[in-house]
Amino acid sequence: MSVKKRQKSLASGRPPASRPKERMTSERSRTIIRTHHTLQKEHVAALKRGDTAAALEIATAIERNGGIKTYQAASKQGQAKDRGGDSSKILINWLQQSKVIGAKDHGHYRKEKPSLQCLEVGALSPSNEISKFPGEIHMTRIDLNSQDPSIEKQDLMERRLPASDEERFDIISLSLVLNYVPDATGRGDMLRRITKFLRPIKGENEVTPTIGPFLFLVLPLPCVDNSRYLDEPLLLQIMSNLGFTKQYNKKSLKLCYYLFTWNGKVTTRKSGKKKLRDKPAMNNFSIVLQ
Structure with a gap:
């Protein structure tokens, strides 16, 4: 072999x-x-x-x-x-609730507006639910070990930073990716780096929507509900420090889903590793912002 x-x-x-x-x-x-x-x-x-x-x-x-x-x-x-998989179904549902895109059977909501640019990190398939909106969402897919020619083999942490807003994204999907990063500091670094790829919000007369940009974050439920070092209030505080505000969230038996909007304001606040609780069988998942 x-x-x-x-x-x-x-x-x-x-x-x-x-x-x-x-x-x-x-x-x-x-x-x-x-x-x-x-x-x-x-x-x-x-x-x-x-x-x-x-x-x-x-x-x-x-x-x-x-x-x-x-x-x-x-x-x-x-x-x-x-x-019951494909987390992008939940992302699409939330984007429709926000009236950013329309229902598939009711025509295009965006009409003459340009497609939203979406970066899917850790993409496994080019035919998930979000791929069914080609007129409204243009997909860029990357993965560390791509198994499909339409998914670029790339590490987000090594992707070239955008040189202009035209190279940035309106939506970034980070589904079951952050938990794969092996250490707490690396997870914080990834979240901070994500902000460099988001297109800043523009006003009513601009071509991009006033709602957004968006980060879709999916984690295994135990990362938030059964960790000694992270719970949902702390997660939301970390995200707030990076300029993210929660719009929607959902928990299933195994996963937790969040849709955040980004205000473009990243603070320099640090978030260290501090034990919040300690019970048998808890895990040590954490996120550290340096």
């Missing part, structure tokens, strides 16, 4: 492996996802402390678990219709 050269930066713990089977049980997909996340975090921790032997051993374990390709296949299974 050949192992491709690893991605750098946030992808340092994600060695690829063999191509997975097309279909798997929900129990198997959950096990693959949980194991991959655990091993990936352990791999990054080993690299940080300079333990190359442990890092190599963990990388081998990641490969045995199927690597990034199997992990992505498991994630795609979660997006299948028969499993």
